[in-house]
Amino acid sequence: MHDPDAPDSDESPHRLTRRGFLTQAGMAGVASVAAAMPLVGAAEAAPVPEAPDIPGTVPVALRINGTTHRIRIDPRATLLDTLRETVHLTGTKKGCDHGQCGACTVHVNGQRVNSCLRLALMHEGDDITTIEGIGVPEALHPMQAAFVAHDGYQCGYCTSGQIMSAVALLKEPCGPSDADVKELMSGNICRCGAYPNIVAAIQQVRGNTRVSEG
């Protein structure tokens, strides 16, 4: 299935080892997530079984949060699924898988996109940034800190998408008012209705006092 014309990469022994592991993780749904799942108990102790390379996968090098990941993926894999299941960056969420909610928003070369509608293969050579790449608990991105300060979430499932959108918005043409922010944030659905707090967080980071409406 791999097209010979597609950009390829050489394989070092190190990569093969890593590839073997990640292929299992992505394709067969096998992964060790001991750290991520403190409550699994017995299950987490089980060894990761060795699995053969799954046919039909192709090598791809993706630069994510500044690190190049050389992995094998099914050509059908979306950027979203690749991030979550092959690279194990699960902060990016799948809310609808069809570009209708915004939960999967990431940055590609600094611009926000819905990762669920992008094929991962198409992003070789691009700079991909996810929620994990903009800040950590000890050093939050100002937007993350503003979301915490303004309680800009409830259930949290749309939150990484909201924050990634909000960070990208800072560099986009956007008027000063709340209504301007809302228009540009309307691609991120929040069912908990944390919208007022999200707008407040964004306006704080933009340095705008809130411009009232209506």
Added chain:
Amino acid sequence: MERFQYTRARTVPEAIGIAAQSTTAQQSAPIRFVAGGTTLVDLMKLDVERPTRLVDINHLGLNAIERTADGGLKVGALVRNSALAQDPAVMRDYRVLSEALLSGASAQLRNVATTSGNLLQRTRCMYFRNTAMACNKREPGSGCSAIGGENRTLAILGTSSQCIATNPSDMNVALAALEATVHLQGTKGTRAIAFQDFHLLPGDTPNRETVLEPGDLVTHVTLPPPRSGTTSRYLKLRDRASYEFALASAAVVVEVAGGRFRYVRLAMGGIGTKPWRMTAAEQALTGAPVDEATIRQAATLALRDARPQSQNGFKVELATRCLAHALRLATGMASV
């Protein structure tokens, strides 16, 4: 999703050469170009499209916005919707296009959706998108579930007994009113297609939506030089304030002189099986006085041929009001 072979095309001839091997460039094409992917990948996930080969055209260039020799604008096929909407020349000279683009989708989608992809955007008819249901557009001859089904959002103009699906694009409506030209390159060379000839009516072949043949690649779209003295606006009515397809929309380009319409181009979206030019209303308005009565008569005339379905009768009135209001906005008779 079906398995497919992926090729990142490096040149236009290479892309065309691969695509020319396809049996069709329409529904169910085995070879597809992919650019933004916002329509194609979406439909592949739903198994509505099942190409066995994808040709990635993102690296062909074709992403410039340039002045043409006659003072018009040349928009590359791969110019992203957000870039086109925010282009200074577009904002200044073709406001209707900028407004239409910004009224569509979300900021994220506009960042990847391309000019040519938007041109080829597929209908949102829920039966087209559901492989468990009959749909002549998806599977010719299987029937139309929308006729007599959930058709609240579907077309009232250009429908046939085989299909009532709406063209969902906002950009297309503006391009129709601006009388754009679509430029193709294929195995036999280049072609220029007048915008209103690019999309086809469903008729008995709703699976055929455009004039594209295997190997045809949209390279760019040109806009005629802006007419001095014209104003243009886009008005979109929908179920919610943003991130939503139109129930009815109107693109209006008008020039008013001496209290009369001197130049009028009208197109509507959300109501037609293709981007719909309102030529009868254009003629009725040209030369007529700019007043409420004229506008209402013309808007009514524009929807004269509407044929509503079981649930979308309201769209006839809604579209009439939408067009009238867009005319009021463009002529300064209303401000919001």
Added chain:
Amino acid sequence: MSVVGTSVARKDGIGKATGAAKYADDLSIPGMLFGRTVRSTIPCGRVKRIRYDFDTTGFTIVDRRDIPLDGRNVVALIEDDQPFLVERDVRHVAEPIVLLAHADREKLLAADVIIEYEVEPPVFDPEASTESLKTLTIDKGHLDAGFAQADVIVEGTYRTGHQEHVYIEPNGVIAVPEDGGIAIFGSIQCPFYVVKALKSLLGPKAHVRVVQTETGGGFGGKEEYPSMIAGHATLLALKAGLPVKIVYDRTEDMIATTKRHPSIVRHRTGVKRDGTLVAMDVEVILDGGAYITLSPVVLSRGCIHAAGPYRCDNVRIRGRAMLTNTPPNGAFRGFGAPQTIFAIEAHMDRIAEALGVDPVTIRERNALVPGDTTATGQRLTADCSALPVLREAVERTDFRRKREALRGTNRGIGLSLFYHGSGFTGSGELRLASKAALELTDHGVRILVSSTEIGQGTRTMHAQIVAETLGIPYEDVDVAQPDTTLVPDSGPTVASRTCMVVGRILQRCAEDLKRRLGDLTPAEYYRAHGPFTIVREHEPPGWIQWDDETYTGDAYATYAWGCDVVEVELDADTCEVRPLHLTAVQEVGKAIHPALARGQIEGGSAQGIGYAIVEHVAMRDGVMANASLTNYTIPTTLDTPAMDIVLLENPYEDGPFGAKGLGELPMDGPAPAVINALRHLGVDLSEIPATPERVMSACGSR
């Protein structure tokens, strides 16, 4: 007070803001398979034959014959009528018939299962249905005598449709074989409901452990249906001997899982010339869907709230939940009350119009005050705040002046007055006998409850109550992740009970612990005496008297009260309804965490605005035809009006620091306030959502 009443940092804040919080689909377990549910495609009939038209190598396949011998094929809830897997009869589209699991998701999705049916005619209209899932009658006074006193009789019929929850995280669980039984990790509102259902599936002696993972919204939608999904994952995991993950995609979630019950409510009201209500005859019809599930209790809450927060001596409320061949409707924030409150509040404005008085006057005349009795005969005490919320909202919005000033413009203003009973109905809390526990840790205490954090702030608010009571820093209080083998059953996380009821049990735990600690801090005590855990059970107020047969007595321990004022703009040309501003004055007893409380009101109000204006489930031939987020639209940030949230506090003596239930109240008010604002504009609607076509046809008649 130093912690309670302040907006401390959420316990779950950093994890959510950094993407570190782990939801069900974020977890992966070695050897895990993916599960898929094969569902009925007909609304009514019988399964004749099942054929597997694919290479079954590597697949685990489960059907009804795989139910363990000790178990039963029923999702145990109120009644045992809904099967995990179809036995033979199909009652609705999307009913689970066969389960598949495979390691490769693409192969799993491609597997073709062909099911042949014998088709029977379905029933979709609840009024045409002959099978009721539950009926009840509330009777107070003498209806005929009441109508005899009436100067005017006002009638009206009000309709609401399905509403889809659209939690942004779709349903999902992972089942892991463990100790001869099963462990479930999932997006779950009520872990012990899942335990009950799995014990019925596997047999009472089976080992069952249920762990709630971070949950991306519930709103009631993850109250009962996760039991079904957990059962499916369990059957597959036990047969395969491997962990199985089932995560629904958005369309499956919309087509298969529960929604808010559609309703038809008919009012016939006798009123005196001066506005006094003298007789209220109310008929409530809910579309229950194909199985009983929670419909009896949804109907119950709906009917109890159907007369609104008004005094009337003669009331009859007759309710019935009817079977239709559609997926069962279930719990959704408000639980029957948003439907009946919509009806009574739209009706009150019609009564006001019939009498020629304004909407405030009719409500002022009839609003419940301490000492009045409700439709069930419950005598209200000092925690009744109907008039205070009404007056605050009217004053704050300058409602009467604004209503006059807007006349003749394209803006309308409307209000709604409402209340919501906190906790389970009647003797429900006594039967639940909920428990909570506190254990010492080396740096403080840990809360052990089965109440789940689903975004509403459970962990934070519980920790505040405990910290305040113990007099220790908020940071020293941990909250255990709900794991049914480690935490006691605190009852379900529903019914606006998590703060008022479970918070109160925790407060009692902390009071006991404080006595035990003496002068020591928890950490000092732990170091001196080792581990210690205190468990307490809920003690409902002794005065609650309730008769389930006659529907009389103290329906709820207390009520929270609200008044919403909504200003809308109607584009007369395009019939677009745009909510401009919402003022929500809500009396919640005590706001433990004001920012979270405001967040609940903002969020509930946004869902209410969606319910009023845009949310429409196109249920066609028994299936949701518009099962996607572009076709079923919910409000974006741009559709959500500016909000002015006013928290009033009138402590409820038996709530922690006076707190009442808060989560559902804000869902009740926006829809009638929007419809009343449209009525102010001359648009006579009695059905939601207020779509352009409905508004257009109503405008045509004005």
